[in-house]
Amino acid sequence: MSDKPVPNPLAPVALNEAQTERLRRLYGEIRCLVCQNQSLADSAADLAVDLRHEVQLQIAQGSSDTQIKRWLVDRYGDFVLYRPPLQPSTALLWVGPFAALGAGALIWTIVQRRRKRAEAEVPGIGRGTAPSPSTGAPSPALASQANRLERARQLLSHPD
Amino acid sequence: MSRWIRASIPLAVFLLIAWFLLQGLHRNPREIPSPLIDRPAPLAALERLQNLEHHLASASQAVATASLQGSGLAPTGVAASPSVSDGIGTSAPSSSSPAALYAGKVWMLNVWGSWCSGCQLEHPLLNALAAERLLPIVGLAWKDSPAQARQWLDRLGNPYSLVLMDLDGKAAIDWGVYGAPETFVIDARGMVRFKHVGPLSDEVVRGQLRPLLARLGAS
Numbered sequence: 001m002s003d004k005p006v007p008n009p010l011a012p013v014a015l016n017e018a019q020t021e022r023l024r025r026l027y028g029e030i031r032c033l034v035c036q037n038q039s040l041a042d043s044a045a046d047l048a049v050d051l052r053h054e055v056q057l058q059i060a061q062g063s064s065d066t067q068i069k070r071w072l073v074d075r076y077g078d079f080v081l082y083r084p085p086l087q088p089s090t091a092l093l094w095v096g097p098f099a100a101l102g103a104g105a106l107i108w109t110i111v112q113r114r115r116k117r118a119e120a121e122v123p124g125i126g127r128g129t130a131p132s133p134s135t136g137a138p139s140p141a142l143a144s145q146a147n148r149l150e151r152a153r154q155l156l157s158h159p160d
Numbered sequence: 161m162s163r164w165i166r167a168s169i170p171l172a173v174f175l176l177i178a179w180f181l182l183q184g185l186h187r188n189p190r191e192i193p194s195p196l197i198d199r200p201a202p203l204a205a206l207e208r209l210q211n212l213e214h215h216l217a218s219a220s221q222a223v224a225t226a227s228l229q230g231s232g233l234a235p236t237g238v239a240a241s242p243s244v245s246d247g248i249g250t251s252a253p254s255s256s257s258p259a260a261l262y263a264g265k266v267w268m269l270n271v272w273g274s275w276c277s278g279c280q281l282e283h284p285l286l287n288a289l290a291a292e293r294l295l296p297i298v299g300l301a302w303k304d305s306p307a308q309a310r311q312w313l314d315r316l317g318n319p320y321s322l323v324l325m326d327l328d329g330k331a332a333i334d335w336g337v338y339g340a341p342e343t344f345v346i347d348a349r350g351m352v353r354f355k356h357v358g359p360l361s362d363e364v365v366r367g368q369l370r371p372l373l374a375r376l377g378a379s
Contacts, residue, residue: 031191032339033338033339036189036190037171046303046329047329047332047333047337047338047339050328050329050330050332050333051333054333055332073195074195075195075196075334075335075336076192076195076336076338077192077193077195077336079193079196089234108246113200
């Protein structure tokens with residue numbers, strides 16, 4: 001017993017050039033359900049042959065791309081399309097990456113803003129670097145320390 | 161306190177991702193949800209096997225059909241149609257729509273083919289279900305030749321109340337079939353309620369089919 005259906009030669013459908021072009025584009029958007037990683041155009045599966053024939057017939061009969069896709073989706077679900085439509089069940093798929101990007105950007109800005117505020121309130125904390133003499137004006141905290149040191153020195157040098 | 165909350169964020173993100181990936185591990189990528197569930201069963205009329213082989217209607221088939229009619233499992237429901245009481249096919253119409261024939265009944269559609277090895281695997285189970293007379297089982301021979309289909313049924317037994325031939329594969333497409341065997345359950349309102357892709361197993365019958373039939377009130 002071979003695991004192949006009885007061959008059923010399907011009559012070829014005559015299509016003009018524009019229709020053939022449409023056919024090629026459509027095939028690329030439709031997934032073969034038997035070998036899921038192949039498009040309808042590439043698949044040699046028996047069902048793919050039947051479906052290709054059906055799509056050809058429908059194009060010859062003047063169906064629009066949307067009608068043909070609708071026809072397929074009615075039978076095989078959105079899975080048959082490589083580009084699933086935007087609807088509640090696929091919203092996460094479409095919006096997810098942008099939502100993740102947005103969340104990342106939001107967290108980044110919040111962290112940045114907090115860091116800046118912390119730096120403004122307590123100098124030297126935000127970035128964890130001690131103020132060095134080369135950065136110009138000493139910090140008020142350091143200045144008050146210096147003042148006290150100076151006063152102590154004066155007291156020591158002029159003990160009245 | 162807030163430090164603990166902050167520290168647990170990466171853990172939470174990890175758990176979320178792990179949960180999604182774990183889901184993926186247990187999923188069968190070949191099991192595509194059917195858009196037909198809870199929608200009307202396709203109505204396409206199909207050739208009956210008997211009509212395609214009227215020249216060799218075997219006696220065993222006649223006996224089998226007669227016993228099915230006696231059990232009330234033979235197609236009913238089409239008013240004043242002589243075909244429904246006819247098992248052999250001499251006066252039956254050339255084609256039948258199972259959805260019309262079994263309107264008002266819970267029935268099962270089993271898509272098979274003599275070329276399909278998975279179908280052979282599940283066949284004893286179908287025979288057992290048919291013997292139980294739980295519900296009518298309609299066989300849809302997908303892209304099979306009448307002679308080979310008959311040979312298969314003679315060899316392995318015929319669990320089907322009605323055998324229809326889908327010679328060009330068009331009906332299978334209407335049912336969204338992509339790999340035999342496939343099994344559907346249609347309720348009394350003609351809605352598709354269940355689809356199983358692949359050979360039926362004891363687990364499927366016990367865990368899914370029987371509870372569903374109990375809910376649907378199949379006699």
